[in-house]
Amino acid sequence: xxxxxxxxxxRTDTGEWVFGSYIxxxxxxxxxxxxxxxxxxxxxxGLFSDPLVRYYVDPKTVGQCTGLKEENxxxxxxxxxxxxxxxxxxxxxxxxxxxxxxILGGADWPVFIRHNESKDFEVIGNIHExxxxx
Numbered sequence: 712x713x714x715x716x717x718x719x720x721x722r723t724d725t726g727e728w729v730f731g732s733y734i735x736x737x738x739x740x741x742x743x744x745x746x747x748x749x750x751x752x753x754x755x756x757g758l759f760s761d762p763l764v765r766y767y768v769d770p771k772t773v774g775q776c777t778g779l780k781e782e783n784x785x786x787x788x789x790x791x792x793x794x795x796x797x798x799x800x801x802x803x804x805x806x807x808x809x810x811x812x813x814i815l816g817g818a819d820w821p822v823f824i825r826h827n828e829s830k831d832f833e834v835i836g837n838i839h840e841x842x843x844x845x
Contacts, residue, residue: 717776719788720747720768721839729766733773745770772839777803777812779829790839793832802838 718733731749749764774789781787789812791803806813 714776714778714786717786718747719772719774719776720745720766720770721772723767723769729768731766733775734765735770735773745773747773774837775805781832781834782830783833785834787829787832787834788837790837791834792836792838793834796831797833800835801832 716732717730719728719730720733721727722729729747729749731747734746734748745768746765747768749766772790774791777787777789779787781793787793787803789803789805793801793803795801795814802815803812804815805811
């Protein structure tokens, strides 16, 4: 699976982060929910091999991967809080007007996040974690 097609979300039962494909409005016994589906053998057998595992996640915590990695090699997701060159604190958000991930935070922002700049960022948290909001 390409990194830019990867999603993450916080499980409703354990609060742990899970990564995989995202389905919104999964109909399961007439319940509408948000689900992250993981394929435990995806590396070995391809995208549609068994077993597929689904996790119910809080839809407010779901974020898509930008497909970019920061200076330490960590994937950057929508909702991540980063520092730019160790100083400016920024947030990654999806902008429907431009259909792209944008950097928010500061006087001259929002701007597009570019691949050649991603090595200047470091992920320090995300908007869904209490420690990142302090």
